[in-house]
Structure formats: C-alpha cells, structure tokens
Amino acid sequence: xxxxxxxxxxxxxxxxxxxxxxxxxxxxxxxxxxxxxxxxxxxxxxxxxxxxxxxxxxxxxxxxxxxxxxxxxxxxxxxxxxxxxxxxxxxxxxxxxxxxxxxxxxxxxxxxxxxxxxxxxxxxxxxxxxxxxxxxxxxxxxxxxxxxxxxxxxxxxxxxxxxxxxxxxxxxxxxxxxxxxxxxxxxxxxxxxxxxxxxxxxxxxxxxxxxxxxxxxxxxxxxxxxxxxxxxxxxxxxxxxxxxxxxxxxxxxxxxxxxxxxxxxxxxxxxxxxxxxxxxxxxxxxxxxxxxxxxxxxxxxxxxxxxxxxxxxxxxxxxxxxxxxxxxxxxxxxxxxxxxxxxxxxxxxxxxxxxxxxxxxxxxxxxxxxxxxxxxxxxxxxxxxxxxxxxxxxxxxxxxxxxxxxxxxxxxxxxxxxxxxxxxxxxxxxxxxxxxxxxxxxxxxxxxxxxxxxxxxxxxxxxxxxxxxxxxxxxxxxxxxxxxxxxxxxxx
Amino acid sequence: xxxxxxxxxxxxxxxxxxxxxxxxxxxxxxxxxxxxxxxxxxxxxxxxxxxxxxxxxxxxxxxxxxxxxxxxxxxxxxxxxxxxxxxxxxxxxxxxxxxxxxxxxxxxxxxxxxxxxxxxxxxxxxxxxxxxxxxxxxxxxxxxxxxxxxxxxxxxxxxxxxxxxxxxxxxxxxxxxxxxxxxxxxxxxxxxxxxxxxxxxxxxxxxxxxxxxxxxxxxxxxxxxxxxxxxxxxxxxxxxxxxxxxxxxxxxxxxxxxxxxxxxxxxxxxxxxxxxxxxxxxxxxxxxxxxxxxxxxxxxxxxxxxxxxxxxxxxxxxxxxxxxxxxxxxxxxxxxxxxxxxxxxxxxxxxxxxxxxxxxxxxxxxxxxxxxxxxxxxxxxxxxxxxxxxxxxxxxxxxxxxxxxxxxxxxxxxxxxxxxxxxxxxxxxxxxxxxxxxxxxxxxxxxxxxxxxxxxxxxxxxxxxxxxxxxxxxxxxxxxxxxxxxxxxxxx
Numbered sequence: 016x017x018x019x020x021x022x023x024x025x026x027x028x029x030x031x032x033x034x035x036x037x038x039x040x041x042x043x044x045x046x047x048x049x050x051x052x053x054x055x056x057x058x059x060x061x062x063x064x065x066x067x068x069x070x071x072x073x074x075x076x077x078x079x080x081x082x083x084x085x086x087x088x089x090x091x092x093x094x095x096x097x098x099x100x101x102x103x104x105x106x107x108x109x110x111x112x113x114x115x116x117x118x119x120x121x122x123x124x125x126x127x128x129x130x131x132x133x134x135x136x137x138x139x140x141x142x143x144x145x146x147x148x149x150x151x152x153x154x155x156x157x158x159x160x161x162x163x164x165x166x167x168x169x170x171x172x173x174x175x176x177x178x179x180x181x182x183x184x185x186x187x188x189x190x191x192x193x194x195x196x197x198x199x200x201x202x203x204x205x206x207x208x209x210x211x212x213x214x215x216x217x218x219x220x221x222x223x224x225x226x227x228x229x230x231x232x233x234x235x236x237x238x239x240x241x242x243x244x245x246x247x248x249x250x251x252x253x254x255x256x257x258x259x260x261x262x263x264x265x266x267x268x269x270x271x272x273x274x275x276x277x278x279x280x281x282x283x284x285x286x287x288x289x290x291x292x293x294x295x296x297x298x299x300x301x302x303x304x305x306x307x308x309x310x311x312x313x314x315x316x317x318x319x320x321x322x323x324x325x326x327x328x329x330x331x332x333x334x335x336x337x338x339x340x341x342x343x344x345x346x347x348x349x350x351x352x353x354x355x356x357x358x359x360x361x362x363x364x365x366x367x368x369x370x371x372x373x374x375x376x377x378x379x380x381x382x383x384x385x386x387x388x389x390x391x392x393x394x395x396x397x398x399x400x401x402x403x404x405x406x407x408x409x410x411x412x413x414x415x416x417x418x419x420x421x422x423x424x425x426x427x428x429x430x431x432x433x434x435x436x437x438x439x440x441x442x443x444x445x446x447x448x449x450x451x452x453x454x455x456x457x458x459x460x461x462x463x464x465x466x467x468x469x470x471x472x473x474x475x476x477x478x479x480x481x482x483x484x485x486x487x488x489x490x491x492x493x494x495x496x497x498x499x500x501x502x503x504x505x506x507x
Numbered sequence: 508x509x510x511x512x513x514x515x516x517x518x519x520x521x522x523x524x525x526x527x528x529x530x531x532x533x534x535x536x537x538x539x540x541x542x543x544x545x546x547x548x549x550x551x552x553x554x555x556x557x558x559x560x561x562x563x564x565x566x567x568x569x570x571x572x573x574x575x576x577x578x579x580x581x582x583x584x585x586x587x588x589x590x591x592x593x594x595x596x597x598x599x600x601x602x603x604x605x606x607x608x609x610x611x612x613x614x615x616x617x618x619x620x621x622x623x624x625x626x627x628x629x630x631x632x633x634x635x636x637x638x639x640x641x642x643x644x645x646x647x648x649x650x651x652x653x654x655x656x657x658x659x660x661x662x663x664x665x666x667x668x669x670x671x672x673x674x675x676x677x678x679x680x681x682x683x684x685x686x687x688x689x690x691x692x693x694x695x696x697x698x699x700x701x702x703x704x705x706x707x708x709x710x711x712x713x714x715x716x717x718x719x720x721x722x723x724x725x726x727x728x729x730x731x732x733x734x735x736x737x738x739x740x741x742x743x744x745x746x747x748x749x750x751x752x753x754x755x756x757x758x759x760x761x762x763x764x765x766x767x768x769x770x771x772x773x774x775x776x777x778x779x780x781x782x783x784x785x786x787x788x789x790x791x792x793x794x795x796x797x798x799x800x801x802x803x804x805x806x807x808x809x810x811x812x813x814x815x816x817x818x819x820x821x822x823x824x825x826x827x828x829x830x831x832x833x834x835x836x837x838x839x840x841x842x843x844x845x846x847x848x849x850x851x852x853x854x855x856x857x858x859x860x861x862x863x864x865x866x867x868x869x870x871x872x873x874x875x876x877x878x879x880x881x882x883x884x885x886x887x888x889x890x891x892x893x894x895x896x897x898x899x900x901x902x903x904x905x906x907x908x909x910x911x912x913x914x915x916x917x918x919x920x921x922x923x924x925x926x927x928x929x930x931x932x933x934x935x936x937x938x939x940x941x942x943x944x945x946x947x948x949x950x951x952x953x954x955x956x957x958x959x960x961x962x963x964x965x966x967x968x969x970x971x972x973x974x975x976x977x978x979x980x981x982x983x984x985x986x987x988x989x990x991x992x993x994x995x996x997x998x999x
Contacts (some may be wrong), residue, residue, distance in 0.1 A: 024559035250604030
C-alpha cells in the first residue's frame with residue numbers, strides 16, 4: 016500500500032512506523048508486528064506503533080532510523096507492506112533448541128541485525144541462547160567473521176599494526192594512553208579505537224575526550240596514524256562491526272556478559288582495524304570479572320580465533336583485585352596519565368608499572384629486542400610524553416596541547432573519606448568504586464570521580480582513604496550515603 | 508523533574524514516554540532507558556523515545572498504556588525520574604544462570620511484568636531461560652499462583668464449575684460450543700472463556716463472534732452463567748492472569764511454545780475463573796503440536812499442578828493428525844457447529860463424535876452417571892441446541908438467534924481444489940491448512956476459510972478435496988499459488 020511519509024524527528028532506538036488503526040487494519044498488521052517500507056529501490060523493516068492523532072489515514076510516520084536509511088523527504092510516497100517473520104528468526108529459534116548454526120545462518124543473522132530486521136526482543140532471545148547453550152569455537156569464528164563482513168574497515172598499507180585490549184572491569188587502570196604513546200614512540204603503528212564507559216566510571220574514549228577530539232572519521236584516522244604513528248579515538252562512530260553495538264545495547268538491559276559475544280565483539284573490532292599483533296589483558300581475581308582459571312581458558316579461546324584470522328596474539332593475565340592508579344573518572348584518570356608521562360614523582364606507581372609491562376609485551380610481540388629496557392627509556396626520556404602530545408594535537412588539528420591540559424582539575428565539590436580505625440584495607444572492590452563514581456556523576460560529568468590515597472594494605476585511623484569529587488553537592492551527599500549503606504571498602 | 512504531559516492517542520504496545528534530547532539529558536537518561544512517571548500517588552515505569560518535533564522541552568509525551576494507567580489529562584504535571592534496573596531483572600539473570608527461583612522471586616517477576624516494569628527484550632530473556640533451562644514443577648506451581656494473584660478473578664458461589672481446554676494446533680476442531688451446550692443442558696455450570704486465533708484460522712471467540720457478542724464484563728458473565736448455566740466469551744478483556752498476555756505477545760515473535768509457560772498459562776486462567784473440574788484435551792501425532800509420548804508426560808504435569816490447587820483434572824489424549832470438522836474459518840466452523848446441534852444428516856461426523864466424547868468425559872468427571880448416553884440424548888433431543896440458543900441470546904441481550912444464524916454463509920469468491928489423481932490422501936497437515944486460511948483472510952475476514960470435502964483416505968481423480976472462500980479475489984489467487992508451491996495435501 017502506498018502511504019505518504021511524515022517526519023517527526025523521532026529517534027525510537029529501532030525502525031518504527033506510526034500508523035492509524037484504520038491503516039494498520041487495511042495492511043492486516045497489528046501493534047508491534049512487522050512491515051517493510053520500500054522507497055527508490057531500498058527496503059527497510061520496521062515494527063508498528065499505532066497513533067490516532069499525529070498521523071492521518073493514508074499516512075505513515077517514520078522514525079529517524081528509517082528516514083536516515085531511506086534518505087527520504089517528508090510527504091514522499093513509500094510502499095508499505097506487512098512483512099513475514101524474517102528468516103533469521105528461525106535461526107534464533109534453532110539456537111534456542113541448542114543446535115549448531117552454520118556459517119550461512121550466522122551470516123544471515125548478523126546481516127539482519129545490522130539491517131534492523133530484528134527487534135530487541137528477538138536479539139535478546141539470541142543472546143540468551145548464546146549465554147545458556149554456548150557456541151562452539153567454529154561458531155564463534157563464523158560469528159566474528161560475519162560481524163567484520165557486515166561493517167566497515169580501516170585499511171592501512173602492509174606492515175605491523177599493533178593493538179591492545181583489556182577485557183575490563185578494573186576501575187582506573189587507564190594504561191592505554193601511556194602504552195600507545197610508548198609503542199608509537201618505539202616506531203609501532205597503533206590505530207587505537209576505544210569505547211566509552213558502559214557501566215564503569217570512564218572508558219578510554221571518555222578520558223581522552225577531556226583534552227582531545229575523539230570522534231574522528233576513518234579518513235582522518237588514516238592520515239593521523241600515517242603522520243604520528245598512532246591515534247586514541249572513539250571506535251563507536253566508525254561503523255566497525257556495527258552489529259556489536261546493537262547486541263551490546265540489548266545485553267546492557269541485564270548487564271550480561273556473554274562469552275561467545277565478548278570474544279567475537281573484541282576480535283571483530285580488531286580485525287576491522289587491520290590488527291596484525293594483538294595483546295589481550297585479562298584481569299582476574301576477586302574484584303575482577305573472572306577467576307584465574309577462567310581467565311586462562313578465555314585466553315586460549317582468544318588465541319584460537321586469532322590463529323584463524325592470522326593475527327599474532329599474546330595474552331597476559333594480570334591481577335584485578337582492586338583499582339589501578341589513583342584517579343577514577345575522566346579528568347582524574349587523565350591527570351594520572353599525564354603525571355606518569357611527565358615522570359612526576361607523585362605519579363601512581365601501580366599504573367606506571369602496568370603500562371610499562373603492557374607496552375614492553377607488545378613491543379616484544381612485534382619483534383623489538385630488549386623491549387622492557389627500551390620502553391623504560393622511552394618513558395623516562397620524555398619521548399612517550401612527546402608522542403602523546405603529537406597524537407592529541409593531531410586529533411585536535413591544532414597545537415593546543417598545553418592550553419588543554421593547563422586547566423584540568425577535578426570538580427569543585429569534594430569530600431574526604433577517612434579510615435574509621437587503624438588496620439589493613441582488605442577489600443576495595445572495583446564494582447563498588449565504579450558505582451560510587453557513577454553516583455558522583457561520571458562519565459557525563461568529566462570532572463567527577465574519586466582520588467584514591469590508599470590501596471589495599473596498611474592504613475591508620477583518620478587517614479584519608481579517598482577524596483570524592485562532584486559538580487553537584489546533592490550527588491556528593493548521595494555518594495556519601497551510598498558509602499554508609501554499602502561496604503565500598505573494608506578495614507580489618 | 509516535573510514535566511507537562513502531552514497525549515497523542517498513541518498505542519505503543521508498552522509504556523513509552525517521548526522526550527526531547529535536552530530533557531533526556533537533564534534527566535540523565537538515554538534512548539531506551541527507563542524512567543518512572545508518578546502522578547497522584549500512582550507510579551508507572553516506561554522506556555524513553557526521543558522526538559524533537561512533537562514535544563518541547565519540559566514536556567513529556569505519554570503512550571496510551573501510561574495514560575490509561577495513571578488516568579491523566581493532557582497538560583498535567585507529572586514527576587519523571589530516571590529509574591534503576593528493576594529488581595526483577597536480577598531474577599531473570601538468575602534464571603539465565605540456570606538457578607532455581609523462589610516463590611518470592613517469581614511473584615516479584617510476574618508483578619513487574621503486569622506493572623509494565625519490564626521491556627519486551629527482558630521478557631524475552633526470561634522466556635528463553637525458561638525454554639532452555641526449564642522449570643521445576645515447584646517453580647511452575649509458583650508461576651501459576653503468581654499469575655493468578657496478579658490478575659482478576661470470576662467469583663462464583665460454591666459448587667461445581669466445569670471447564671475444558673484443548674492445547675490446540677488442530678484446524679477446525681470447534682468442539683467447545685457443542686460441549687458447553689451439552690454439559691450446561693446436563694446441569695453443569697460452565698463459564699467458558701476462550702481466546703482469539705493467534706496463528707490458527709480461528710479461535711473459539713472468533714467463531715462465537717460470528718453470531719454473538721463475546722466481549723462481556725465479569726459482572727455480566729456472572730449474571731449470564733447464573734441464568735443459563737454457561738457462557739462462551741472472549742477471555743482477553745477480563746484481566747484474568749494478564750501477565751500471560753504480555754508473555755504470549757513476546758513468545759509470538761518467534762512462534763515459541765514454552766512448556767512451563769504453557770502449563771502456567773492454561774492453569775492460571777482456569778484457576779482465575781474458579782474451575783473445580785477440568786478436562787484437558789491434548790491432541791498428539793504427526794500433524795499436531797506434540798508426539799504421543801510427550802503428550803503423556805505433559806498430561807502428568809497438568810495433573811500435578813491441578814492437584815496442588817485442588818482441581819479435579821482429567822486428561823484425554825486425542826488423535827491430531829488432520830483437521831477435525833469440515834469448515835475451517837469463523838463462519839464455516841459456526842456452520843459445522845450448528846449442523847451438529849441441529850442434528851443435520853450432513854453434519855461432520857468426526858467433529859460430532861469428538862464433541863460427544865469430550866462432553867461425556869466432563870460429565871463423568873463431574874459425577875454424572877451414564878454420561879455418554881445422557882450426552883447423546885441431550886444432543887439428539889435438541890436440548891443442546893436449545894441451550895446454545897439461550898447462551899447466545901443471553902450474550903446478545905436479545906432474542907435474535909434465528910436472525911443471526913439465518914444469513915450465515917461463506918465469502919462470495921470461491922474456488923474448488925480437485926484431486927489430480929485417484930488414490931489415498933495420506934497427508935493433510937493442520938499447519939498448512941491454517942496457513943492457507945490465513946492467506947484467504949481469516950480470522951479478520953469471518954467468512955473466509957475452507958470447506959473440506961475429504962479427509963485422510965480414498966479419493967478419486969477430479970473429486971473436490973476442498974473449497975476455498977475469500978472476500979478478495981486477489982487473496983483467493985494467492986491461496987491458489989500457495990497450494991501450487993507448497994504441499995498442502997499429498998495423494999499416494
């Protein structure tokens with residue numbers, strides 16, 4: 016049926032059409048059922064919403080997801096038809112019955128996710144099936160490939176492309192800017208794309224954004240990396256393995272970690288940027304996402320996938336019992352990073368050591384001899400700091416580094432948290448610290464967060480354990496209440 | 508934050524609010540995240556849609572699901588806040604990890620579903636976990652109880668309340684109006700609520716609706732049943748176990764059958780109407796939903812639940828290899844029912860026999876002696892027909908039975924399908940027949956459907972196997988194409 020389009024500048028999170036009940040009846044579709052919309056040779060699928068007031072009979076309201084795909088103007092005529100269950104819904108059902116999927120099936124499923132043919136509920140069915148039934152290594156490899164093939168790529172010329180990835184879960188732990196600066200100064204090419212925070216206090220992209228532009232086009236990234244050897248950008252707008260973003264959006268509903276998806280998600284992004292040498296950091300332990308035995312198993316799976324795609328991969332297992340570094344929150348973490356790159360005496364030694372360790376592991380993986388010695392030399396000599404400055408200025412497109420870092424400071428309202436007795440801090444959980452920072456306003460509020468004066472170990476009564484920062488007195492009070500009601504740390 | 512409400516007469520299928528991006532930013536919520544909306548002591552949860560054009564800053568557009576719950580007028584001030592993950596999302600996660608849920612957890616989950624605190628994707632996670640991990644009988648009993656407790660009830664005075672339920676899957680098979688008429692004529696009280704078709708050609712409610720009002724309030728139902736002994740109404744608007752409707756809506760996305768949900772769904776509706784004696788008909792076989800061995804196991808589970816709730820339950824397993832009766836589609840099935848109740852010679856014997864069998868099983872279960880003999884007597888004497896007429900007229904509120912049935916006839920466009928050779932019809936699958944009827948326009952088009960001249964067994968070349976009816980020539984042609992491309996029947 017031909018319908019006239021209406022545009023409401025409406026971002027619905029998925030393709031949705033608005034019809035009157037009468038129009039829906041004529042199309043023989045009901046609420047939440049599926050229609051296809053065709054326009055000038057392009058076709059997209061959407062679910063049905065019913066409004067009586069804002070569209071008339073014979074009209075169809077389109078959400079922005081449809082408008083931007085079909086590139087359509089208001090009052091155009093589009094063909095709208097009821098659409099059957101997509102083929103991929105049968106594939107999801109198959110996985111729910113614990114059956115192995117073929118390469119073709121996985122390819123079709125991922126393509127349908129990217130093309131918005133599936134609702135969030137259908138994607139949830141797939142994630143649940145993946146979570147409970149698991150996937151074979153072969154299926155995970157097909158999944159990774161399908162995610163790469165249904166997305167864009169960064170194409171560099173031949174040669175080593177180095178990369179690192181941490182599976183996350185550790186508060187602070189902002190090694191990436193330091194590692195990338197050292198490795199790039201050592202001559203390695205590192206087109207580093209990072210994510211924003213999902214449940215943590217900050218992601219690498221949030222931290223870099225305190226002093227630099229991180230939303231950069233693929234074309235610009237290539238120019239920057241070819242010029243200064245590396246970048247530190249947000250990967251979210253590059254269209255690399257876009258199915259992953261949709262799947263993560265649905266996983267977030269329950270804060271689920273689904274192993275096959277985690278593996279395919281990380282590896283697909285790395286393959287899409289052309290990584291040849293990859294270091295995977297898996298923090299383990301009581302406060303981390305996984306235990307040491309699981310970390311080892313996970314590491315092996317990463318290696319199997321990497322081998323299949325011809326990537327040189329090394330896995331390091333690191334302790335993840337407590338936060339790493341002192342600052343937690345975008346600006347506070349950037350201050351930690353700068354203090355290390357500038358070789359300040361007060362810099363957090365745990366973060367410095369971990370960054371040096373990871374950098375030398377990558378350098379060694381890429382065939383650089385005496386990697387540890389060289390990494391230290393690059394850091395101490397100021398070459399790493401110089402490289403970091405080059406990267407930031409390349410991303411900003413101007414020489415404004417000093418001006419950008421001059422005014423970096425934490426939020427105006429602050430409160431110290433003191434030890435109520437002398438003893439040993441025996442617990443300082445990453446999850447609680449992240450929750451605390453979210454209450455204080457991170458990552459939206461860049462200056463919010465906490466500064467740790469103490470890590471696990473000895474503390475004296477009335478010593479400051481950490482300082483909280485927020486741009487809102489109310490949030491500061493809420494954070495204080497959270498500490499009182501919940502054991503953010505334990506002293507024994 | 509206080510926001511001014513806007514009403515667009517918008518049925519979104521779930522509670523959704525429309526905000527501008529600026530308002531969302533101030534509330535610190537993103538697309539598809541959750542907010543609570545409070546008004547005059549009532550609170551509801553909804554997900555966020557972002558529109559720029561139809562609401563302004565400081566305004567909130569509410570979907571009808573919210574308006575009807577809060578009973579709110581346009582331009583009212585409501586309190587809108589970002590809402591955390593509901594407690595029940597943790598419970599769903601627990602089930603995804605294959606853990607047993609407690610009574611309290613199941614209760615909370617169902618209550619959150621009824622109160623619209625969960626998105627479709629979250630419900631999908633739960634259904635998938637139920638499907639793959641299964642549920643213990645104890646969990647299914649808790650689930651049934653929670654579904655009953657979170658809904659309305661029909662309260663009859665003490666005494667026997669008889670009921671029947673068929674787990675479905677068989678085309679035609681419209682026994683209910685006949686069974687209810689016979690049993691009510693035998694003195695049993697049967698407040699029968701039925702569903703509309705989901706994927707089949709017609710549900711009992713669709714069939715009754717061809718001659719009677721089926722959307723009747725609980726109060727009216729009580730009056731009708733107390734007067735004539737039975738009713739034949741649509742159960743969907745009575746608020747019985749409403750969580751079930753939402754769960755089924757999500758199951759439909761993949762046409763899933765989830766056993767724990769099926770058990771809880773059927774039993775909760777029966778408990779809600781006060782059933783004391785219940786006959787469950789489980790058709791089995793090649794063309795049915797399940798095999799005979801599975802049907803036996805399923806029957807045992809029904810009995811366990813019934814025992815827990817003090818219901819006298821009997822299970823009958825019936826052959827479900829092919830459609831039962833000749834007419835398939837609302838009007839065509841009503842014509843079958845009338846021919847049997849009127850003791851016409853041409854009436855479909857298979858449907859008549861099955862209805863007599865089920866009616867006598869119910870009568871026997873309720874303690875009526877020589878049930879089979881009495882059921883036949885009631886049917887042959889016209890008492891069943893008389894009772895049916897009383898029920899229909901009670902539901903219509905006037906004596907219009909004869910006028911209503913006088914003009915019942917199938918749709919104007921028809922096409923015969925002939926046997927292409929002599930032999931045996933060895934396959935006539937329910938699913939294909941239902942699909943064919945849907946293509947012809949059922950259940951929306953009441954007069955559409957097919958009339959079977961033949962069932963499984965001998966056929967001669969050029970004999971009519973069935974006649975198709977549709978109100979649209981185009982649909983008739985589509986149905987014909989479907990037959991040509993798909994084996995609706997097989998002759999050997």
